[in-house]
Amino acid sequence: DTGVSQDPRHKITKRGQNVTFRCDPISEHNRLYWYRQTLGQGPEFLTYFQNEAQLEKSRLLSDRFSAERPKGSFSTLEIQRTEQGDSAMYLCASSLLLRVPGELFFGEGSRLTVL
Amino acid sequence: DAKTTQPNSMESNEEEPVHLPCNHSTISGTDYIHWYRQLPSQGPEYVIHGLTSNVNNRMASLAIAEDRKSSTLILHRATLRDAAVYYCILRGQYSGGGADGLTFGKGTHLIIQP
Numbered sequence: 001d002t003g004v005s006q007d008p009r010h011k012i013t014k015r016g017q018n019v020t021f022r023c024d025p026i027s028e029h030n031r032l033y034w035y036r037q038t039l040g041q042g043p044e045f046l047t048y049f050q051n052e053a054q055l056e057k058s059r060l061l062s063d064r065f066s067a068e069r070p071k072g073s074f075s076t077l078e079i080q081r082t083e084q085g086d087s088a089m090y091l092c093a094s095s096l097l098l099r100v101p102g103e104l105f106f107g108e109g110s111r112l113t114v115l
Numbered sequence: 116d117a118k119t120t121q122p123n124s125m126e127s128n129e130e131e132p133v134h135l136p137c138n139h140s141t142i143s144g145t146d147y148i149h150w151y152r153q154l155p156s157q158g159p160e161y162v163i164h165g166l167t168s169n170v171n172n173r174m175a176s177l178a179i180a181e182d183r184k185s186s187t188l189i190l191h192r193a194t195l196r197d198a199a200v201y202y203c204i205l206r207g208q209y210s211g212g213g214a215d216g217l218t219f220g221k222g223t224h225l226i227i228q229p
Contacts, residue, residue, distance in 0.1 A: 004158075035219075042202055042219030043159060091158050102149050102206045102217060106158025 002026060004107035006092050012113045013082055020078045021110040025094030032075050033104060034067055035091040036060065043091055049075060050097070082114045119203045124224040127193050135188040135223055137203030142183050146207045149217065150177065150188045152199040159202065159219070162188065198227045 005024045013019050025032050030051050035043035046065070048056045051072040061067075064082075069075040079086055089111050093104040120138040127133045139148065150162040163170055163177045165186070170177040176189040190197055202222040 040221070042200075042221055045218065093158070102147060102164055102204075103161045104159075104217060106160065108156070109158050 004092055004094055004105050006090075006107040006110045008110055009108065010111045010113075012115065014115050015084060016081055018078065018080045019082060019112060020076055021090050021092075021112075023075045023077070023092030023094075023107060025074070025092070026096075026105055027073075029094035029096045029105070030072065031095040031097060032069055033093040033095075034075070034077050035093065035106075037089040037091055037109070038087075046077075046090075079112075082112075084114050087112055087114045119205060119220055121201075121203050121220065121223045123221070124226065126226045126228060128228050129195060130192055133190040133193045133197070133225065133227075135190075135201050135203075135225065136185065137187070138185045139203070139205055140184045142205055143207060146205045148177065148179060148183075148186050149204040149206050150175070151202045151204065151217075151219070152197075153202070153222070154196075154199045162201070164206075193225075193227050195227050195229060198225055200224050 004026060007022045011019055032049045034046040036046055037043040044060060045058050046061050047067050049069040052069050064080045067077045089109040091106055091109045093106040095104045147164050147166050149164040151159040152162050153159045163172055163175050165177045165179055169179060178187045200222040202219050204217050206217060
């Protein structure tokens with residue numbers, strides 16, 4: 001399968017713990033996005049990378065959140081000191097510059113439950 | 116940001132055409148109209164996009180009103196696998212959300228009856 005893959009698919013943690021999600025984009029895609037989705041809502045943009053550079057961060061991305069894409073390939077999203085309000089689906093998407101603008105390829109998401 | 120308005124839910128019968136409406140009365144001249152869908156327990160999936168002219172692809176057709184203030188996603192023959200949330204999104208030169216600028220609303224929950 002050559003789509004976007006995310007790991008883990010499900011994570012249950014206790015409040016105050018740190019969690020890390022990994023995203024492997026489609027191999028030639030140079031743009032990578034993180035979104036968050038809560039129940040009944042559409043995905044909300046968190047941050048965006050072009051190659052290894054993090055070019056944009058949403059106001060939703062508090063300082064407990066950090067994302068990296070060290071070699072311009074896979075990316076990690078870490079949440080420190082988790083809170084119950086962080087419970088959501090975290091979606092990763094990738095796209096290729098010069099392909100169809102606005103055509104993002106999404107992974108299946110990582111569902112976080114904070115107890 | 117230009118916004119879209121979609122019905123919360125729609126119901127259709129299997130093997131019949133489905134017309135999903137989207138209003139975007141504040142659309143600007145440079146805004147593209149994108150449609151994505153999200154199947155249960157999956158990430159969103161690109162369906163189609165257009166600017167001014169109607170568009171067809173293997174998944175669906177997009178009909179854009181002449182004044183561009185509304186559009187309709189057409190599924191020509193719905194199957195049970197088309198049951199999903201369908202998002203109508205305007206993407207401008209800068210819509211927020213990175214270079215590909217997608218801001219999702221709540222979408223339309225499409226229910227397909229066998």
